[in-house]
Amino acid sequence: MILPEPQSLLTQDSKMPGLDGEKMSKSYNNTIGLREEPESVEQKLKTMPTDPARVRRSDPGNPSRCPVWKLHNVYSSDDVKSWAIKGCKSASIGCVDCKGPLIDSVLKEQQPVRERALEYLNNPESVQAVIDEGSERAREVARDTLEEVKDAMGLNHR
Ligand code: SF4
Structure with a gap:
């Protein structure tokens, strides 16, 4: 899946x-x-x-x-x-x-x-750090999923 x-x-x-x-x-x-x-x-x-x-x-x-x-x-x-x-x-x-x-x-x-x-x-910078870290993690997961989707659809021509 x-x-x-x-x-x-x-x-x-x-x-x-x-x-x-x-x-x-x-x-x-x-x-x-x-x-x-x-x-x-x-x-x-x-x-x-x-x-x-x-x-x-x-x-x-x-x-x-x-x-x-x-x-x-x-x-x-x-x-x-x-x-x-x-x-x-x-x-x-x-x-x-x-x-x-x-x-x-x-x-x-x-x-x-x-x-x-x-x-x-009291520490607004920590909010930006949480957002940055979460965005990076989400980007990694999205990248992997996109690769899997391309594989499944035969669109990965490596
Ligand atoms: S259930 Fe409502 S009407 Fe009955 S005692 Fe509690 S607050 Fe009052």
């Missing part, structure tokens, strides 16, 4: 929900940036809409009607999810409580991304 057909490599949750529960997309204005400041991430998640039935803290809700739940599905363990379902349906937790572990998980996931980005921001 010289030119294998690329296949998708999807995670279990290949569609990332946005702040409104729809697909996360800049054009929907419902995104969280990978390197967004923690305070901003926290604020966005805290003000996310929830099940409209939960007008008061004492009103029971249903996670299936709540955009926050879609993010729990991506970020939370089974234990946290069953705690949220039980607490939501019985109104034993409020939406602020429910969002707490989610906020922690999102911030924890972003932390190493922010740290690595900072290294490059």
Whole structure:
């Protein structure tokens, strides 16, 4: 096989929900940036809409009607999810409580991304070095592949 057909490599949750529960997309204005400041991430998640039935803290809700739940599905363990379902349906937790572990998980996931980005921001020359090295490696692979293709097509007249 010289030119294998690329296949998708999807995670279990290949569609990332946005702040409104729809697909996360800049054009929907419902995104969280990978390197967004923690305070901003926290604020966005805290003000996310929830099940409209939960007008008061004492009103029971249903996670299936709540955009926050879609993010729990991506970020939370089974234990946290069953705690949220039980607490939501019985109104034993409020939406602020429910969002707490989610906020922690999102911030924890972003932390190493922010740290690595900072290294490059403090040392922009290293970005060019990575690009140069990657380009050289890609050129070598492309050259070899082109030779194989020419061989296969009988176009190599050496
Ligand atoms: S408790 Fe959680 S799942 Fe239920 S409505 Fe509030 S944020 Fe959504």
